[in-house]
Amino acid sequence: MADSNKTVRDVKFHVTRYNPETDAAPYVKTYTVPVREGMTVLDGLHYIKENLDGSLAWRFSCRMGICGSCGMLLNGRPTLACNTQILHIAETQLTVGPLPNFDIIRDLVPDLMSMFEKHRSLKPYVVRADEAEVNDPAGEFYQTPEQLEAYLQFTYCIKCGCCMAACPTLATDARYLGPMPLSAAQRYNQDTRDDGRPQRNQVTGSAHGAFRCHYAGECSRACPKGVDPAKAIQHLKRRLVLDYLRLARRKKACQKLHGPGQGQPPGNIPAAPPKTVTPSA
Amino acid sequence: MRETKYWTWHMAAGVVIFLLLGLHMLVMHLGGWTHLFAPFGGEAVSRDNSLFRDGKLFFTATYILLLGVALYHGLYGLRTILFELTLKPAAEKAVTFILLVGGLGLFGLGTWAAIVVHAAAAAARG
Amino acid sequence: MAQINRHDNRLGLWGWLGGGRWGIERYAYILHRLTGLGVLFYFLMHIVVTSLRAFGVYLWIEGGVFHQPIFRVGEFLVYAAFAYHAFNGIRLVLVELGFAVGAPIEPVYPYKTSLDVQRPLLIVMMILAAIFLAVGGYEAIGLAR
Numbered sequence: 001m002a003d004s005n006k007t008v009r010d011v012k013f014h015v016t017r018y019n020p021e022t023d024a025a026p027y028v029k030t031y032t033v034p035v036r037e038g039m040t041v042l043d044g045l046h047y048i049k050e051n052l053d054g055s056l057a058w059r060f061s062c063r064m065g066i067c068g069s070c071g072m073l074l075n076g077r078p079t080l081a082c083n084t085q086i087l088h089i090a091e092t093q094l095t096v097g098p099l100p101n102f103d104i105i106r107d108l109v110p111d112l113m114s115m116f117e118k119h120r121s122l123k124p125y126v127v128r129a130d131e132a133e134v135n136d137p138a139g140e141f142y143q144t145p146e147q148l149e150a151y152l153q154f155t156y157c158i159k160c161g162c163c164m165a166a167c168p169t170l171a172t173d174a175r176y177l178g179p180m181p182l183s184a185a186q187r188y189n190q191d192t193r194d195d196g197r198p199q200r201n202q203v204t205g206s207a208h209g210a211f212r213c214h215y216a217g218e219c220s221r222a223c224p225k226g227v228d229p230a231k232a233i234q235h236l237k238r239r240l241v242l243d244y245l246r247l248a249r250r251k252k253a254c255q256k257l258h259g260p261g262q263g264q265p266p267g268n269i270p271a272a273p274p275k276t277v278t279p280s281a
Numbered sequence: 282m283r284e285t286k287y288w289t290w291h292m293a294a295g296v297v298i299f300l301l302l303g304l305h306m307l308v309m310h311l312g313g314w315t316h317l318f319a320p321f322g323g324e325a326v327s328r329d330n331s332l333f334r335d336g337k338l339f340f341t342a343t344y345i346l347l348l349g350v351a352l353y354h355g356l357y358g359l360r361t362i363l364f365e366l367t368l369k370p371a372a373e374k375a376v377t378f379i380l381l382v383g384g385l386g387l388f389g390l391g392t393w394a395a396i397v398v399h400a401a402a403a404a405a406r407g
Numbered sequence: 408m409a410q411i412n413r414h415d416n417r418l419g420l421w422g423w424l425g426g427g428r429w430g431i432e433r434y435a436y437i438l439h440r441l442t443g444l445g446v447l448f449y450f451l452m453h454i455v456v457t458s459l460r461a462f463g464v465y466l467w468i469e470g471g472v473f474h475q476p477i478f479r480v481g482e483f484l485v486y487a488a489f490a491y492h493a494f495n496g497i498r499l500v501l502v503e504l505g506f507a508v509g510a511p512i513e514p515v516y517p518y519k520t521s522l523d524v525q526r527p528l529l530i531v532m533m534i535l536a537a538i539f540l541a542v543g544g545y546e547a548i549g550l551a552r
Contacts (some may be wrong), residue, residue, distance in 0.1 A: 212364075
């Protein structure tokens with residue numbers, strides 16, 4: 001087995017630096033990092049911060065591709081720093097930059113708010129006409145495994161913004177909704193519990209909505225979770241066109257409140273404690 | 282939803298153009314070889330061959346259809362590209378207006394020419 | 408709270424052409440744009456020039472301005488642009504209507520995306536465009552006469 005403490009080779013990190021208080025524009029600073037086997041780019045940045053330059057800023061949390069904080073531009077490709085091994089992508093040189101198509105807050109920290117605002121505008125939650133049932137459920141919504149699979153892939157999105165950084169349309173069109181919000185819209189449109197598609201169609205079918213996607217495919221190539229936003233957007237467009245032509249099968253939200261047990265709880269489950277919160281209407 | 286409408290027809294127009302412009306290209310580029318709709322020999326685009334096609338109602342009708350459909354497809358495509366440059370709303374309105382007026386103007390010109398030439402060619406043939 | 412400076416890091420037009428490791432669909436996308444603009448530019452002039460035949464003016468026949476070799480080459484480029492734009496366009500129509508991208512799947516690493524699903528369609532369309540182009544080229548260089 002390889003000795004994980006042994007330095008394999010030195011790799012030069014060309015890191016984009018930008019301090020909004022002192023710098024007019026970003027510049028590149030180079031650090032030499034001794035790389036061990038299995039070392040991720042995130043580990044390399046930690047090495048720089050601990051040993052070479054404590055002022056370097058970036059965002060991270062979980063270190064295991066779950067939280068979506070450490071999206072960066074590594075050798076020109078947007079991806080997560082935590083699940084990219086240095087030796088897999090770099091011989092001796094590695095460029096590390098912030099995700100493009102977002103404002104830079106500092107160094108490698110992009111401002112993802114523009115993405116989250118677009119995400120919010122698409123109502124990324126189950127929208128139902130029967131609000132009383134949502135606030136005070138009388139049972140469960142029954143969904144078959146096939147119905148689940150119609151949107152499950154798009155639920156794996158971790159909102160890291162890599163797809164937005166890879167998208168050529170977003171490079172020029174600041175108002176384009178982008179791959180991540182659009183695939184989130186498709187995720188809820190496809191959910192049998194949801195009634196919200198007509199509302200979302202108003203946004204996804206707008207001038208800067210789904211039809212600004214021209215299938216360059218970079219979002220699906222960049223996605224570190226295999227969510228395949230390009231696929232979601234094409235299915236979304238299909239549904240928009242069918243809705244416009246009134247050819248879509250009439251989809252009503254799932255009305256069945258009980259699963260195979262027809263709402264009868266198994267006898268051995270103790271009663272729920274009394275409610276402590278009353279949902280507001 | 283307005284953009285959904287425009288884009289749906291943009292795609293539908295694309296399919297119509299695929300068929301009609303495909304035929305147009307075969308006639309114009311290969312007609313000198315195949316003599317398809319070019320009975321006078323020589324180049325497919327020679328004056329005689331052009332007049333032969335202009336005298337046929339099928340060609341005049343498809344010219345006008347192709348003109349309208351292709352103008353819509355092309356100018357909407359151009360508008361799409363321009364709109365992806367983060368224009369100001371006023372500029373977007375201006376682009377739409379200019380393309381609409383320009384497109385209608387060219388459609389009027391082309392349709393008028395096709396009908397005038399068709400009438401003349403049909404009259405000459407008797 | 409004090410105003411924080413931000414550096415706008417949008418890639419701009421360079422983002423259409425580059426910005427990331429390019430995949431074949433990225434090239435297809437940019438070529439679709441360029442050929443579309445090229446064909447449109449030709450088409451708008453074509454309307455005006457051919458409309459002049461209503462006045463008996465045929466600029467493209469033997470002796471006319473547009474019969475010179477340079478315009479013949481240009482016309483063949485338009486033909487080539489159309490061949491690409493048309494066949495790639497049919498692929499895009501199929502893809503954008505969700506026919507050629509596959510159903511949602513469980514993402515298992517290494518991820519297989521809709522790009523892989525529609526790739527055979529892209530290849531078939533490019534072969535058809537190449538055949539269309541070859542036939543036109545065969546005629547254009549005069550072999551057919």
